[in-house]
Amino acid sequence: MSADQQATQTLPALPKVKGQNLSGPARGPGKKHFGIHIFLIIMAIMWLIPLGWTIFTSLRPKADTDKYGYFSFGGSFNLDNFVQAWTQGGFAQYAWNSVLITVPSVLLILFFSSMMAFAVSRVSWKFNVTLLIMFTAGNLLPPQVLAAPLFQMFKQFQLPYSVSDSGNLLNTYISVIAVDTAFQIGFVTFVLSNYMKALSPELTEAALVDGAGIWRQYWEIIMPLCRPALAAMGTLQVIFIYNDFFWPLLFIQSGDRLPLTTAVNNLQGQFLSNYNLIAAGAMITAIPALIIYLLLQRHFVAGLTLGSSKG
């Protein structure tokens, strides 16, 4: 259960899957699973209903639902609501804001965490475990605990108006990127350090004999070997940062600077009771996450199971 044990347990777990299914319980597929299938099908249908209903509503024009009612199949199905939300509802801007926040945050997180993880796992010095504990603990705090001081710190941080139109760090992407980075490096450092610990010490010792400095050991030896973990963490962090609701809510006051996830909070006020448009807005916000899931499912799940300390 120590951290490295956890890593070595989860790492080889993935390839084992197939072999284990064969040697698993002696029951073959077939009749015995009938009841289980019924249960799973009912659950799966229940699970699909909320999203299914949203998609269904989003595809129908408001005029048709007004005419036939929401609980009908009457009228046409098209993407007009999506187009309207994208162009008039400001969703194109929100999506771009999400990119502006997510991409730099994830790159910074991976860069800082991998450096820190290397330093605490591949070099032994006095405070490495203490620092790692501090990093891990930081990520587990509820964000609301830090809200007031961070807000005030950013408000007091004077910037020229040419840089920020608020005259301070509030209402800037920098504030969100900085806090997202600080909050997530704890988690990623923890996971990557477990991963790096599991790599053979001889790798860097050989390099040391060759006279390779710390930076070369990190950048040219350890980092390439961490590619699977970096891919997993990168995917996971893209989703975490993209899905972050709280920090933009706290720091960004101008509605047109909000990322998608936080902008959905204003859907109701913005589109009043046009549920078709609200549903389209919700779907636009869901789609990037679902696409990442479809394309990078393996990395995402690996990321979750690699470091399932995430709260």
Added chain:
Amino acid sequence: MNAASGTKTRGARSAQRAPRGRVRRLSGRDKWVLGFMVGVPTLIQLVLVWIPTLLSMALSFTRWNGLSLSDIKPAGLDNYRFIANDYPPFWPAVQHNVLWLVFLALIATPLGLLLAILLDQNIRGTKIYQSIFFTPVMLSLALIGVIWQLFYNRDNGLLNFLLGTAGTPQATDWFGDSNINIWAALVAATWRHAGYVMILYLAGLKGVDPTLREAASIDGANAVQTFFRVVFPAMRPVNIIIIVITVIESLRAFDIVYVINRGTNGLELISALVIQNLVGEGQVIGVGSALAVILLVISLVPITFYLSRAFGKEKES
């Protein structure tokens, strides 16, 4: 740092005690590099996580409207007294946080475990089921609030239609009625939490040594006994992570209630009360910070539990 002095210290030190700790063999330049690699992330972490945490504690003993720093006045324990005695939403919020935890622990987490056990068997279409149950995990709780709002809506929501009450006076406003909206929100939160638990337990179950099950079945244990006596205890690392996630998730719950009604009218949670006191008209930073400290102190229980499990061994050695 100049290279000459670096190699000198390195040479001298390695001559003294060559085989000990790798740090002895570092050149001066390496120390600078290492200082950078550790220093920058640590500085970020200190300035943006730990110093604000300490400042929250400090602010909780003051009275402040959040305008000018010179307006900060010491207030002793007044904020805490106010919260405990004269702040009506506080105790309901505590109850709701407890309810949130109990619901996730007794319903959502076991449901996720059940799904994992069922899907771990040699079942046809297991990948499809897994994808379906896992999809909500990809979505933010804020978005889940919006999606379920469409489902729960009083007049146009699917649920009231399925119950046959849509458009009638008996129609339930699932997110609006302060007697039931916490339950409605918990169902929506379960939609996500169960899938999360499922995927972690699926990985955990794959990791259990299959010979354990074989041994149990040779000893004549049935499937239920095998699971509870052998498989479940063997997944201890995963169990601990799930416990921690469940507790922390229920303390962090915020997005969904904030999207529904900003955490008022039946949906009070400590996290939401913190924010209500920090923004809006009567900014009461002291009260908000005191609530944040209460949240922090409760959170330290699962955090300490987790850290002692994850790092206990290393600290000893």
